[in-house]
Ligand code: DGT
């Protein structure tokens with residue numbers, strides 16, 4: 001049995017145990033073992049069968065798991081799994097993927113209705129059957145129906161950080177192959193879309209065809225869907241991300257990179273432009289129609305140049321005006337990751353973060369930043385141990401002390417203050433006035449009608465302390481749509497008041513979207529890009545936020561935390 005199948009058995013059992021409400025420690029040990037085995041470079045079945053070897057030597061595999069592995073190798077399953085499958089059908093696992101459906105609810109639904117598929121669950125909700133149960137009502141039915149439709153739209157797509165990590169692992173691996181000159185991601189990942197359907201990699205060099213064989217032999221690559229002379233497709237990892245690898249000759253590398261980077265819409269528009277010029281563009285190059293002679297193809301730059309265009313950054317290639325701008329010299333000078341001088345949204349142990357102020361500051365210094373704002377939650381988020389007025393004022397004093405000590409980085413005392421249901425701030429204006437930097441965010445009552453949500457945000461911006469609207473639409477990628485409101489009206493009001501809009505760089509959010517960034521900019525809004533870090537390692541997510549800003553056509557000037565500390569401080573509403 002392949003490692004990936006073994007890993008899947010363990011992971012599924014962990015999920016079923018979660019539905020069963022079983023011990024968290026055991027569940028975690030199955031999950032850890034699954035991820036250890038999934039990427040293990042040797043066949044686990046071979047190690048289990050070899051009396052001279054011990055699977056417990058592998059990190060993440062203890063005695064209990066070793067017993068399970070023995071059974072799996074012998075008969076394709078193990079006692080715990082059989083037991084769980086007697087209690088719950090495997091289709092119940094899909095229900096766990098629906099936002100708003102926790103393991104407990106899945107269990108209740110199974111026990112009462114024997115629902116075991118998404119289709120059955122959908123029907124139950126449409127027929128309002130859930131209301132027969134205590135603590136379940138029309139609201140939950142609506143939420144589940146929304147969740148199912150959102151799940152179906154996003155099914156099979158992956159967050160950009162997952163895809164980027166998979167790509168990095170494969171690029172490094174393939175680049176080590178003999179005769180490989182260059183390996184590079186194309187497709188939606190190169191365009192920095194917030195979710196990725198499948199991964200597209202291009203390999204060039206004499207050894208490129210052989211690299212396809214190397215690819216399908218990678219320990220985490222499985223379920224080979226095709227393997228020819230120029231292309232191999234297979235799945236990667238436990239989650240089954242599809243990867244297409246293409247071997248392309250050096251002389252058409254630029255044309256291939258251009259073609260497979262997309263988007264489809266951009267490519268269609270580009271080909272039309274080529275046609276009007278008596279040219280034809282495909283993944284092999286740019287050719288003259290009359291004598292089929294080659295005009296360009298080795299680099300992307302020469303392809304665009306031959307079409308009378310400046311090179312267009314992949315993030316802009318969505319046929320949203322970028323071709324016209326490239327023709328007229330009107331492309332923006334896009335912001336670069338190196339331009340960031342601070343991070344203005346992060347949490348510490350004061351609320352629901354994992355590290356201290358000192359640790360976050362240290363990590364930010366290592367990122368090369370000049371300043372940060374530490375913005376813990378306010379008291380409305382009781383679950384996150386949010387700060388009340390007294391703690392907020394104390395925190396401001398603590399930060400003043402910290403800055404006096406001189407740590408080589410300036411800290412702004414901040415708060416991510418909840419916007420209450422009616423648009424009031426969660427803390428009093430007196431307390432907010434003590435702080436250097438207030439991010440105002442919505443975390444509850446996200447289902448208000450459009451008009452009520454618009455009024456709520458407009459009212460929130462009346463607070464003189466608010467500097468930034470945090471994660472402005474509240475979307476959670478692959479899980480939840482953002483809340484709806486009159487965005488252009490709120491953006492215009494933010495611009496008028498000097499309130500900035502956040503581009504939240506957390507890969508789960510990437511909020512605002514590219515389209516909304518452009519609309520906000522048109523309304524005169526300035527932006528911040530921040531990670532919403534809950535751990536020092538999350539500070540590294542900044543690059544995803546910068547990529548979103550680029551997709552939104554932003555320059556360095558549009559983004560406030562590219563400014564030097566003094567200039568930044570002076571630009572705040574309350575300098
Ligand atoms: P994804 O995978 O759904 O996140 O999005 P993409 O953009 O990576 O799409 P994918 O993987 O289907 O194809 C990669 C690129 O190859 C795509 O952006 C443009 C190009 N391409 C693929 N199929 C076609 C096609 O039928 N026509 C054109 N013009 N381009 C295509």
Ligand code: CA
Nearest residue numbers: 187188198199
């Ligand atoms: Ca793709």
Ligand code: CA
Nearest residue numbers: 198199200244
């Ligand atoms: Ca593809």
Ligand code: ZN
Nearest residue numbers: 416441470471
């Ligand atoms: Zn938040």
